[in-house]
Amino acid sequence: xxxxxxxxxxxxxxxxxxxxWAWYLNEVKGQSAAAKLLGTPNTEAAFVLNRxxxxxxxxxxxxxxxxxxxxxxxxNPAELPASINDANILEIIDHHMLVGGIKTKxxxxxxxxxxxxxxxxxxxLMGDDLAKAPDAIKGVMLSCIISDxxxxxxxxxxxxxxxxxxxxxxxxxxxxxxYAAEMFAAKSDVSAFSDAELLRMDSKKYEVGGKAFRVSVLxxxxxxxxxxxKASLMDSxxxxxxxxxxxxxxxFVVDILNEESTLLVSNDLVKTVAEKxxxxxxxxxxxxxxxxxxxKKQIIPQLAV
Amino acid sequence: xxxxxxxxxxxxxxxxxxxxWAWYLNEVKGQSAAAKLLGTPNTEAAFVLNRxxxxxxxxxxxxxxxxxxxxxxxxNPAELPASINDANILEIIDHHMLVGGIKTKxxxxxxxxxxxxxxxxxxxLMGDDLAKAPDAIKGVMLSCIISDxxxxxxxxxxxxxxxxxxxxxxxxxxxxxxYAAEMFAAKSDVSAFSDAELLRMDSKKYEVGGKAFRVSVLxxxxxxxxxxxKASLMDSxxxxxxxxxxxxxxxFVVDILNEESTLLVSNDLVKTVAEKxxxxxxxxxxxxxxxxxxxKKQIIPQLAV
Numbered sequence: 001x002x003x004x005x006x007x008x009x010x011x012x013x014x015x016x017x018x019x020x021w022a023w024y025l026n027e028v029k030g031q032s033a034a035a036k037l038l039g040t041p042n043t044e045a046a047f048v049l050n051r052x053x054x055x056x057x058x059x060x061x062x063x064x065x066x067x068x069x070x071x072x073x074x075x076n077p078a079e080l081p082a083s084i085n086d087a088n089i090l091e092i093i094d095h096h097m098l099v100g101g102i103k104t105k106x107x108x109x110x111x112x113x114x115x116x117x118x119x120x121x122x123x124x125l126m127g128d129d130l131a132k133a134p135d136a137i138k139g140v141m142l143s144c145i146i147s148d149x150x151x152x153x154x155x156x157x158x159x160x161x162x163x164x165x166x167x168x169x170x171x172x173x174x175x176x177x178x179y180a181a182e183m184f185a186a187k188s189d190v191s192a193f194s195d196a197e198l199l200r201m202d203s204k205k206y207e208v209g210g211k212a213f214r215v216s217v218l219x220x221x222x223x224x225x226x227x228x229x230k231a232s233l234m235d236s237x238x239x240x241x242x243x244x245x246x247x248x249x250x251x252f253v254v255d256i257l258n259e260e261s262t263l264l265v266s267n268d269l270v271k272t273v274a275e276k277x278x279x280x281x282x283x284x285x286x287x288x289x290x291x292x293x294x295x296k297k298q299i300i301p302q303l304a305v
Numbered sequence: 306x307x308x309x310x311x312x313x314x315x316x317x318x319x320x321x322x323x324x325x326w327a328w329y330l331n332e333v334k335g336q337s338a339a340a341k342l343l344g345t346p347n348t349e350a351a352f353v354l355n356r357x358x359x360x361x362x363x364x365x366x367x368x369x370x371x372x373x374x375x376x377x378x379x380x381n382p383a384e385l386p387a388s389i390n391d392a393n394i395l396e397i398i399d400h401h402m403l404v405g406g407i408k409t410k411x412x413x414x415x416x417x418x419x420x421x422x423x424x425x426x427x428x429x430l431m432g433d434d435l436a437k438a439p440d441a442i443k444g445v446m447l448s449c450i451i452s453d454x455x456x457x458x459x460x461x462x463x464x465x466x467x468x469x470x471x472x473x474x475x476x477x478x479x480x481x482x483x484y485a486a487e488m489f490a491a492k493s494d495v496s497a498f499s500d501a502e503l504l505r506m507d508s509k510k511y512e513v514g515g516k517a518f519r520v521s522v523l524x525x526x527x528x529x530x531x532x533x534x535k536a537s538l539m540d541s542x543x544x545x546x547x548x549x550x551x552x553x554x555x556x557f558v559v560d561i562l563n564e565e566s567t568l569l570v571s572n573d574l575v576k577t578v579a580e581k582x583x584x585x586x587x588x589x590x591x592x593x594x595x596x597x598x599x600x601k602k603q604i605i606p607q608l609a610v
Contacts, residue, residue: 092403094412095412096412097408097409097410097411097412097413098397098407098408098409098413098415099408100405100406100407100408101405102403102405103402103403103404103405104402104403105402105606106402106419106601106602106606107399107400107401107402107417107418107419107420107601108402108403108417108419109417109418109419110403110415110416110417111415111416111417112412112413112414112415112416113412113414114411114412114413114414115412296411296412297411301410301411
């Protein structure tokens with residue numbers, strides 16, 4: 001049984017593209033595969049699973065030596081099970097920068113493309129076989145693209161992603177704007193999560209200038225829900241940073257509809273980051289960064305301290 | 306100008322696939338690219354360049370920060386310029402196991418496939434555009450496949466490689482058996498090289514059991530030419546190992562036509578390696594390993610100490 005999984009803190013693409021590729025391996029390639037999760041899916045991913053009739057895949061905490069695995073939507077060992085390099089990695093499909101920690105025991109299929117969404121890459125890899133996919137699989141692929149492109153707002157969006165999403169939506173009879181609004185409402189419904197959970201929900205560790213950061217984003221259509229909690233979120237950052245072995249948590253609250261981020265400025269280090277990375281002028285405990293919606297394209301590459 | 310290059314100690318695939326992809330970027334993708342070499346091509350690669358009318362690409366020793374580069378036929382920083390991670394890596398096309406040291410500044414195109422030859426992967430990536438390639442480019446691609454598969458003898462050979470080589474040969478009017486014999490004769494003509502050069506000519510560093518090895522192969526149709534020099538080759542191993550920071554050089558003289566290797570057993574460490582890795586019974590200073598022709602498939606995965 002091949003285990004197909006994306007990164008920890010699974011979002012829609014990590015969850016959905018694992019389901020898509022497991023379907024492809026089972027139904028087209030005649031192999032035996034199952035999608036797995038490395039944590040509880042976020043509220044948008046849970047909505048997507050429910051919308052297209054999928055049970056939540058099993059959550060696993062590690063892999064055993066020799067397990068057959070396919071990695072999707074990441075190539076970062078820090079976002080994968082601790083024993084990942086002991087597993088028999090069969091394939092990697094991803095759209096992130098290469099961070100260089102995964103090793104394979106022989107030559108395997110690795111496909112990384114600078115597209116917005118892993119599911120888009122999978123559609124290309126499937127070629128004509130995509131036509132064999134049931135509506136539920138196509139619906140999940142569409143959801144992945146809408147999620148990762150923020151309905152085509154993110155600067156990571158490519159023509160390839162847009163064309164694929166529009167073709168899938170047309171085939172499925174889905175109105176992209178209406179469906180995206182439902183997805184983003186689900187993603188914005190974070191009231192059930194603790195401050196620490198919010199800080200870790202969509203977060204990547206990144207080191208720059210000798211400092212280790214947890215770079216967290218919360219994509220929402222209702223930033224006020226998060227920003228109303230800013231005092232306790234900032235309190236919680238110290239504990240989370242200490243527990244996770246980083247110097248600082250940076251929380252960017254991404255306003256999807258207005259295409260801007262609010263960075264919580266909890267101390268002088270974050271103030272310096274805001275000024276040096278984004279040329280921002282910081283006067284209070286938050287700063288708005290107009291146009292910044294993509295961690296991959298607009299936050300990580302700019303980060304300076 | 307995009308610099309396209311393969312690994313150090315360039316063989317036919319490292320040389321040829323760089324030329325092929327530079328052609329594709331220039332003539333199909335409308336970019337500005339040039340093939341480069343990270344060392345003097347081996348005698349087979351030099352023969353192939355001459356046969357298809359190419360000048361030897363420029364040899365470079367390093368890359369500068371921000372240089373646009375495409376890496377082919379390796380993903381191993383140890384086989385690449387020291388400053389490779391400072392360059393702007395645009396793409397990687399390879400067929401080796403992922404060793405995990407290359408980092409990219411953003412998401413790029415990475416295509417690794419478990420095929421025998423990088424040029425085969427390129428043919429697949431080009432799709433219909435391959436038809437635009439002039440005979441010289443197709444001839445180089447055919448040469449790469451014949452070289453890396455040892456004319457389909459290597460266990461790394463896949464149906465995809467064979468089909469592509471046969472199609473190219475038919476189109477070019479090349480008799481594969483005759484042409485392969487010419488290529489292998491060129492590869493076997495190693496009289497001009499010093500012992501140290503022979504030991505480093507087609508060599509990869511590999512660590513196992515706490516020992517660092519330089520695992521060298523010499524593919525030849527006339528093993529006697531190399532084996533006649535075994536005494537001085539074994540003498541030279543100590544110096545090469547010391548200079549290159551490894552514990553031991555392992556030299557496998559691959560008899561292409563008889564599909565076997567002769568390992569030079571220079572000391573007890575190599576004797577142990579021969580016994581533990583290949584179940585060989587060693588009585589003298591060489592041991593024949595029947596059927597062993599591929600470092601990638603039959604030597605590295607077996608290596609034990």
